[in-house]
Amino acid sequence: MKLLTLNFLTCAIKTCKTSPSSFPLHPRDAELEILETDINLPFLKNILPRLMWDELRTITSELGLPELPPAAPTREDLVEPGAQAAEGEEVEEQPSQTAKDLHRVLLETTVKEGKLACGNCGHEYKVMEGVPNFLLPGHLV
Amino acid sequence: MADAEPQGAAYEEEHVHTVYEQIASHFSATRYKPWPIIEKFLKELPDGAVGADVGCGNGKYLAVNPRVFMVASDRSTNLVKIAKQHQPHASIVADIMNLPHPRHSLDFAISIAVIHHISTPERRIEAVKAILELLRPPSASEPGSGGRALIYVWALEQKDSRRGWDEGNEQDVMVPWVMRAKKEKEAKKKKGQESQEAPKEGEQPPEQPQDKTFLRYYHLYRKGELEEIIEEAGGDTVEAGYDKDNWWAIVQRKS
Ligand SMILES: [Zn+2]
Numbered sequence: 001m002k003l004l005t006l007n008f009l010t011c012a013i014k015t016c017k018t019s020p021s022s023f024p025l026h027p028r029d030a031e032l033e034i035l036e037t038d039i040n041l042p043f044l045k046n047i048l049p050r051l052m053w054d055e056l057r058t059i060t061s062e063l064g065l066p067e068l069p070p071a072a073p074t075r076e077d078l079v080e081p082g083a084q085a086a087e088g089e090e091v092e093e094q095p096s097q098t099a100k101d102l103h104r105v106l107l108e109t110t111v112k113e114g115k116l117a118c119g120n121c122g123h124e125y126k127v128m129e130g131v132p133n134f135l136l137p138g139h140l141v
Numbered sequence: 142m143a144d145a146e147p148q149g150a151a152y153e154e155e156h157v158h159t160v161y162e163q164i165a166s167h168f169s170a171t172r173y174k175p176w177p178i179i180e181k182f183l184k185e186l187p188d189g190a191v192g193a194d195v196g197c198g199n200g201k202y203l204a205v206n207p208r209v210f211m212v213a214s215d216r217s218t219n220l221v222k223i224a225k226q227h228q229p230h231a232s233i234v235a236d237i238m239n240l241p242h243p244r245h246s247l248d249f250a251i252s253i254a255v256i257h258h259i260s261t262p263e264r265r266i267e268a269v270k271a272i273l274e275l276l277r278p279p280s281a282s283e284p285g286s287g288g289r290a291l292i293y294v295w296a297l298e299q300k301d302s303r304r305g306w307d308e309g310n311e312q313d314v315m316v317p318w319v320m321r322a323k324k325e326k327e328a329k330k331k332k333g334q335e336s337q338e339a340p341k342e343g344e345q346p347p348e349q350p351q352d353k354t355f356l357r358y359y360h361l362y363r364k365g366e367l368e369e370i371i372e373e374a375g376g377d378t379v380e381a382g383y384d385k386d387n388w389w390a391i392v393q394r395k396s
């Protein structure tokens with residue numbers, strides 16, 4: 001499960017969703033795995049406004065990953081400066097180091113095994129073979 | 142075909158979820174071509190849109206648009222493991238009735254061939270509510286600017302299909318899924334010859350691969366029924382239609 005997923009996940013229990021402490025879910029006993037994928041700069045630029053930056057910083061710090069900068073990068077920060085287009089020529093934008101770092105942490109860093117805990121009710125969801133399981137036991141449905 | 146007696150969650154566990162878990166890899170091999178209306182819906186989304194594929198099966202719709210981000214979910218772990226391969230998306234195991242997404246957070250959702258597996262009218266409404274709850278509400282200044290979901294269900298009216306159901310037929314049905322045993326032609330021939338000799342007493346006959354039939358529960362939607370459920374769930378039907386034995390609707394939240 002790539003870390004970007006956690007930006008769009010909360011507790012599956014209905015009564016938790018209205019509580020701010022149910023987001024984000026907290027990884028516990030996580031075994032991380034890097035699964036390399038091609039960097040997609042337009043995708044990163046487009047997903048940027050959707051990121052809950054403070055919450056992502058919490059998650060990366062809980063996982064013991066390198067600290068994310070205090071403020072979210074801008075779209076411009078993701079593009080390598082320099083490449084000047086000659087007249088009438090389109091130069092393809094290149095990802096900056098910031099973009100590469102973001103790609104690494106959001107799309108390539110995955111939770112292979114572990115648990116995701118709700119900060120509101122304490123329920124833990126298992127992650128096995130990279131797949132988080134949100135099915136609830138009968139008494140919680 | 143046996144008529145089903147719908148009973149709710151436990152019934153669906155036995156007659157839907159357990160079946161898909163068992164037929165996952167075989168089912169996946171037959172589900173690869175996206176339907177055009179669904180493909181169009183996904184391709185017209187703005188780049189960077191975020192959405193859910195509720196009941197994603199093998200994740201065939203995750204391959205349509207890599208410029209959006211989809212969190213795909215299914216009850217079947219075996220199907221989710223197959224869906225997982227599609228970048229840049231994510232796949233999780235979850236139940237439509239208890240989806241783990243923040244409320245009102247998504248730009249879009251699709252739920253294709255899913256809510257026809259739900260066995261009571263109350264639960265069908267609850268399922269559509271759960272989908273609507275994912276969507277961003279429209280902004281006050283711009284009606285129609287909210288998130289949208291595309292829902293597909295099997296139609297009762299499909300007299301030209303292989304199944305041949307039509308208006309007036311029973312709507313709750315059990316539909317067989319036949320998993321053909323792997324047959325290696327040469328091996329089968331040889332076996333055929335050998336089997337002319339009767340097995341000796343006390344000896345097991347040579348093992349033959351057997352076809353296996355699984356029965357899945359379906360509720361077939363009659364004309365207008367999907368829109369009625371959407372209305373009851375508090376949704377607005379933006380567009381709806383009939384497409385190859387299915388009823389479909391694009392829905393949004395009421396303001
Ligand atoms: Zn919770």
